[in-house]
Amino acid sequence: MSASAAIETFVNNIDASAAAYLDACVHCGQCAQACHFYEATGDVRYTPVWKLEPMRRVYKRHKAPLSGIKKMFGLVPDEVDEDMLKEWEVLLYDSCTLCGRCTIVCPMGIDIAGLVRKSREAMVAAGLVPEGLVGAAERAIEIGSPLGIKPETLAKIVAEQAEEVGIPIELDKVGADYMIILSAMEILNFYEVIGALARIFKQAGISWTISTEAYEATNIGVQMGNKDIARTLVQRIVDAAEKLQVKYVVSPECGHAYSALNWEGPNLVGKSYNFQVIHILELLDQLVHEGRIKTKAELDQRRVTFHDPCQIVRRGGVVQQPRNLLNLVSGNFIEMENAGVANICCGGGGGVSANARAEELRIKSFAAKKKQLDAVGPEALVTACGNCRNVLEEAIDEYGMVLPVLGLTELVAEYLDD
Amino acid sequence: MTFLEITEGPLWVLASSVFVLGALWRIVGIIRFGRKPDISIPRASALMGAIKGQFLHFVPHGGFSFRTLYHLVAGYMFHLGLFGLLIYAAPHVLFLKENVVGFDWVTMPRWGFILTAEIAFAGLILLWIRRISDPVMIKISDADDHIASWLTFLAMLTGCLALEESHDSLRALHMLVVEIWLMYFPFSRLMHAVTFMFSRGYTGAFFGRRGVVP
Structure with missing residues (x-):
């Protein structure tokens, strides 16, 4: 010390x-x-x-x-x-x-x-630095993922998802237009998003791939405040994108990953990218506007509300796109008080969810979010961040609430007219 | 040389010099720290964000709770009252004409002065009561906060005492307190009167680049 x-x-x-x-x-x-x-x-x-x-x-x-x-x-x-x-x-x-x-x-x-x-x-x-963050950083540097997901594990999960939706997913495809990166939480807990992306991109006619050298979007260095680790993790994505000669890197449903790659990344590695970073919600919204993806006329009638991931919305600038997408598939979308840039955090961002010592406080702090949720009484809660989703699910269980938490990309895929 | 002559002569020159040079030193000092250029691709204009930021924070964001509402009301009462007195009180206009700018402008009537002063006093007292009674404010406040509040209070109080200008000693007392206030300004949190523009500007630019209107 x-x-x-x-x-x-x-x-x-x-x-x-x-x-x-x-x-x-x-x-x-x-x-x-x-x-x-x-x-x-x-x-x-x-x-x-x-x-x-x-x-x-x-x-x-x-x-x-x-x-x-x-x-x-x-x-x-x-x-x-x-x-x-x-x-x-x-x-x-x-x-x-x-x-x-x-x-x-x-x-x-x-x-x-x-x-x-x-x-x-x-x-x-x-x-x-809290132990949980140190361990996550070590795994991110040594293995490639803060949750220790190895490339072989990723390949297995991707293959299973490809089989599930009946669409081949080619890893490390040189010359693809889009390179998808995923958060560790998505790969381990919400892997259906991979199948959802495959279905959406197939309908949109998008050429895409996932790199086995840089599949992880989570940047634990940004969360813990270690610029060297943050730089290494961004550089890994930059190198893979350049190797695969992609035009776009798609930042996934993960709050700080977007901030780390799009806003902080160029400053960390000291140069502008020769590819463009686009958030998955921006891309989906763009594809809808271009008429490249079509959803069913029948809408989801559950009373749903949207939890804004702070780093995507308030500090990321992707504010309207998730709302456009929700209105596309939901017939009963209702906003929480202070929705959008002033929405209340899930309680587990910024590395808090990786910090076991903070668990009790994190659960306690959910009371502020619960108050917001109780005011609208939703039947389902939609979000666009794997970490938020996991944190919200845990807290909802702790508080004895019955409220499914859905990923927005998966919800869009569910209503895809294919 | 009388006490009044001292406070309106050499002490005024000293205090206003410390005020101007000290504030400039501090502003230039902050700017000289510099910032690394941001090479991420902006979604929108940082400059426009910085300009918007100046105005956006005049109203509170994130929902109206009691805490926000209290500060909003008391803060505006105090600041508007203070600036009203500073700029439109007849003795101030006369003093500034003779000692600083060389011209005068419209002044507020006596009843306007009294009303404005009472609003400013009420706002300042409400803010200070909050500072000494609210657990959050007690935790985060330091000596500078209290000294700045009290100096401002005394400047306003002696200003009211000197309103009629019937007693040279009261006028000199007001000048003395104002001069202490001016000399304290560059070394204290009173500098927020200037630095808030930088603060709002930097954050506005941050959000502007990202295409967010917070």
Whole structure:
């Protein structure tokens, strides 16, 4: 454990935007009401801006303009020490999903989620990362997937799905237009999405493939705040896409994977891609608009609502597409209060679901989501993130609710007119 | 030299210089930290997002809870009241004409001053009560928050005492408190009056690139 390494990382991570954020905060506390961890527990430590306290202290002590004058009069905060870092490791990793709801409620427009992400990098430098994330990162680097899914396992699952839907799926196909990547959660728990994609792409006449060298979309490096791991995982996808000479890489139903590949990826690997990243929901919506996929006239009559995955919708910009797709197949789609960019997180994003220590808090924080769900009383909940889906299913069970959670791509495939 | 002459002469020059130079130093210091260019392909304009961001955060997002509503009402009462007094109070206009800008503009009537001051006081007091009574605010507040609140309160209070300008000592007291406030400004969270534009701009650009209107 090295407090000095953490302090150095904090200092290096504070650029103009971080400094402006830390200087603009007036401690109004409005971010608390946006955080599902605070809302569900009432514990003031979960106030989002409080999670930035080590970073604020380092900034005010070491980097803020005029801090030298203040230091002469002893008017700077105390140095961040090991005890403080240990305490904040829990706050930064267990009680923040990087969902960014606090960012939009802040009257100063402070991107608190972005600063939590930067703070996690300091925790990595200090060697303070939850065990679950460390293990997932090791498996991602060594095996290729945070859940330890080997290429042979993937090939077996893909073959089973191809057989199930009666459509051949060619792995490592050079010259395919689209390369699909999947989240570990999809491959292990929601593998029907592979068959669903095969059916949709067959009808749309799309040439696609899956690489056995880079099939995993999950970027545990982004979640834990380790840029080296994040860069390695993005580079793996870039290399495979270039090797297969694809035009597009399709980011799957996985929240942070889209953010990691599309928004952070080029900055991590230091160059623009020679392929285009498209989110599966964007692609499906585009195919519908182009008339390349057709769905049945008969609509799903269950009362369904949509859970917005934070990194796809609020911080990803794919807001309208899932709604277009749901309206295509559902005759009874109802929005939750604050749906879209202000929707409440599932509670397990940002690596929280991979962190066993956070499980109790994660389940508790679902109370905020439950309140939203109870207000609309859906018969089914649709989402577009494998991790959200898994987290929601677990919490729904814990709370004794009866509510199936569906993947949007699979729902579209179910109503495909083929 | 009388106390009033000191506060309206050399002390005013000193305080306003510290205010201007200190604030500039801090702003330039923040900008000089720089940012790495973002080479991801934008979905929409970051600049437009930054501009939208300036306005979007004037109203709260993510649902109206009591916490948001309280701050919205008290915050606007205080800030609008304060700016109203600062810009349109007759003594301020006269002082700024003679010492800073060289011209004057319309001033508020006495009844308008009283009404505006009461709104500003009510807003500031409501915010401060919240700061010392709400568990979240207690947890996150530090000395700077309280000093800034009290200095602003005293500046407003002495301003009201000096309204009639019948007592030089009260006018000098107001000038002194304002000058302390001005000198405290660059070193404190009062700088949010400037840095909020940067903060909203950076976040607005972030969302703008991603095609999100939060």
